[in-house]
Amino acid sequence: MSARERIEPLLRVPASGEPLQRVDEAYVGGGRRFPLVDGIPRFVDSDQYVRSFSFEWNTHDRTQLDIYRDDRPSEREFVAKTGFTPEFLRGKLVLDAGVGAGRYAEVASRWGADVAGVDLSYAVEASWRNLRDRANVWIAQADIGALPFAPASFDVIFSIGVLHHTPDTRRYFEKLLPLLKPGGTIAIWVYPSSESYVIRKAWVPFVNRLPDRMFYAWCRWFIPRVSTHAASPWVHAIRRAFPYPSHGMGVEYDILDTFDGYSPAFHGVHSPQEVEDWFRSAGLVDVHRPSDWDTCVRGRRADPLP
């Protein structure tokens, strides 16, 4: 059974919850029609407040994907941020909330999970290009605050580096929880309230007003230059005032991540305790941090439900 065959019976009209049926090139139900455009179901009319992600993931659609690299950074990061293993995910129905270009959906599907990848941005076109050949991947453009799925649909939900880009990180996290089956597992990573993220938060409201192409052109100019002179105290001073990444995984990776860090409309920062409290107050159990990434938290929906 393909991911599409598993997911289609679970599709519902966002908000009203009425069932959806596939009719030709659309999902129809409850007086609503959600078309497939370029093969991708669209449950929203536009990319709303995530314009920058539409730009960046269609520009860097391959930069972070393991299938185009030898060093598998996405798999390493996926393991560190979720604690998931191939044995744990194999055969499970998994929601990737904020799929982007598909870097983590690629890992989960390679490990044998059936993956539904959703994103509000036109990044879905990048992830669709990257993963359309996999029968165990289903991609849709949808708002993670109003997803088109029945309650208790998924065995596993993960959202890595996404929820802090919504208008309210905690509220959007809580909107994912009803989609989890009893006993299902959720893992998230959000920006920590550490120094570089807090400094970046001060910049974001100014930088995100720049046209994407202009700021991106600047990132392409800036990152190679500061990388070349990384040992200079002046570059250190610039980096303290304007923190930019240096992952050691190539200049394209750092250009992408610099653009990613400064261009979004929303940039929430959170303490590890705060994130754990969201999990516990939502009634999740086995709440823990799977690694020393501070704001990676994983928990399980109680079974039976409290």
Add this chain to the structure above:
Amino acid sequence: MSAGGRVAAGLSVVLVSVYLLAVGAWLVITRRIPAPGLRRVLRAAVRPPYAGRLAGIRHETGACHVAPLPAHLLSDQESVSSLALFEDGRALGPAHAAHDDIRRLGGGRFSHWGAAIYFSASDGSDPGSNGRSYEVREQRGAKR
């Protein structure tokens, strides 16, 4: 890239650089991002360089440990720290490391941040109990 594209990219770089410099100045002046006061910078330039052994070391996260330092030293939080860190007399580094890198990678990375130093032992051991001495020295004018 076409000639027109190169011109547009060059113009973008100039305009965005000017804009970001103005925004950066505004963020510093309004203290939304850390920066030292002029008086503090001048004092730091004329007083004798600081040197001292680390004490009160506590574990932070992963490979990262924290020790207090005098608050008057200019740190990476608001300026550019000129502190070098030594483990039994041997220089550690890189300095100015990201705190997440210190936590996850260790290897002697350190960061002088506010009135504290975030650092890691060269071999990932606990600096509070590995029997080695840890000393910091201000190295003005040195390129590190």
